Amino acid sequence: xxxxxxxxxxxxxxxxxxxxxxxxxxxxxxxxxxxxxxxxxxxxxxxxxxxxxxxxxxxxxxxxxxxxxxxxxxxxxxxxxxxxxxxxxxxxxxxxxxxxxxxxxxxxxxxxxxxxxxxxxxxxxxxx
Amino acid sequence: xxxxxxxxxxxxxxxxxxxxxxxxxxxxxxxxxxxxxxxxxxxxxxxxxxxxxxxxxxxxxxxxxxxxxxxxxxxxxxxxxxxxxxxxxxxxxxxxxxxxxxxxxxxxxxxxxxxxxxxxxxxxxxxxxxxxxxxxxxxxxxxxxxxxxxxxxxxxxxxxxxxxxxxxxxxxxxxxxxxxxxxxxxxxxxxxxxxxxxxxxxxxxxxxxxxxxxxxxxxxxxxxx
Numbered sequence: 001x002x003x004x005x006x007x008x009x010x011x012x013x014x015x016x017x018x019x020x021x022x023x024x025x026x027x028x029x030x031x032x033x034x035x036x037x038x039x040x041x042x043x044x045x046x047x048x049x050x051x052x053x054x055x056x057x058x059x060x061x062x063x064x065x066x067x068x069x070x071x072x073x074x075x076x077x078x079x080x081x082x083x084x085x086x087x088x089x090x091x092x093x094x095x096x097x098x099x100x101x102x103x104x105x106x107x108x109x110x111x112x113x114x115x116x117x118x119x120x121x122x123x124x125x126x127x128x
Numbered sequence: 129x130x131x132x133x134x135x136x137x138x139x140x141x142x143x144x145x146x147x148x149x150x151x152x153x154x155x156x157x158x159x160x161x162x163x164x165x166x167x168x169x170x171x172x173x174x175x176x177x178x179x180x181x182x183x184x185x186x187x188x189x190x191x192x193x194x195x196x197x198x199x200x201x202x203x204x205x206x207x208x209x210x211x212x213x214x215x216x217x218x219x220x221x222x223x224x225x226x227x228x229x230x231x232x233x234x235x236x237x238x239x240x241x242x243x244x245x246x247x248x249x250x251x252x253x254x255x256x257x258x259x260x261x262x263x264x265x266x267x268x269x270x271x272x273x274x275x276x277x278x279x280x281x282x283x284x285x286x287x288x289x290x291x292x293x294x295x296x297x298x299x300x301x302x303x304x305x306x307x308x309x310x311x312x313x314x315x316x317x318x319x320x321x322x323x324x325x326x327x328x329x330x331x332x333x334x335x336x337x338x339x340x341x342x343x344x345x346x347x348x349x350x351x352x353x
């Protein structure tokens with residue numbers, strides 16, 4: 001599918017996500033709703049993943065780059081936290097490591113438990 | 129001269145140039161610490177500060193790049209869809225992992241802020257720091273934090289997750305790619321996810337799921353704060 005058409009579909013999905021987000025009474029970002037919409041479009045075969053591939057490959061491969069301006073923008077808020085900067089960085093570092101560890105070990109542990117209890121072979125046969 | 133810097137081409141060019149320098153350094157050193165995103169952000173900030181270029185001038189171009197963040201995150205749906213079988217089979221461990229991770233994140237931020245003697249407003253601004261910016265800003269506002277501080281903490285967390293992810297996988301001996309992906313997404317949202325994509329397809333997809341799940345779980349947690 002033509003690149004322009006893929007961009008059109010993706011931006012339309014994002015627009016719909018933002019529209020729904022602004023109507024919801026609780027905070028769910030438009031981007032997350034757009035992600036769910038695109039997932040549903042794929043699930044109901046209204047959009048084929050292969051058709052979006054050139055665009056999605058480009059965006060996903062360069063995703064880190066798109067965060068550069070957000071990082072530079074820290075400069076704007078630096079004076080708000082100037083004298084607390086080291087404490088804040090320490091909190092960010094420690095909590096990120098703790099969160100990573102707790103999540104990884106939980107998922108890994110529960111997957112092992114689930115595979116042992118229900119047997120991974122049998123479940124594999126269900127959905128191929 | 130300032131008119132040149134105020135052109136949107138300046139911000140876009142500076143970002144691409146510094147990012148490519150980062151990619152080059154990473155290829156040369158093959159080290160996780162030589163992270164293109166981190167290098168680019170530091171070089172951009174140095175350029176602006178040393179060149180006395182107003183941040184607003186840079187933002188004229190920066191905003192164009194940021195406009196791609198939404199679509200780049202939404203497109204994660206395609207990676208998630210390609211791992212639908214794993215998501216179905218391991219939905220419970222993935223969901224439980226994001227719940228435990230989000231609880232640990234909020235609780236550890238709270239206690240560490242207290243330990244470092246940070247005041248109430250700063251603590252509240254830091255609580256949602258592990259979830260993606262729009263989630264975090266809304267939560268921060270609701271519980272009485274400063275959204276501007278929250279955004280800085282969120283971005284810092286993301287960049288840190290992006291830099292540390294390969295190291296943390298080794299440190300915690302994470303063998304399972306699903307566990308690694310969910311942990312990256314839960315601890316460092318979309319910025320970390322961009323590293324998860326580089327590590328592997330399964331890691332990227334699981335990290336993408338974790339962005340949405342941990343965000344929603346943290347919103348629910350924030351109701352009780």
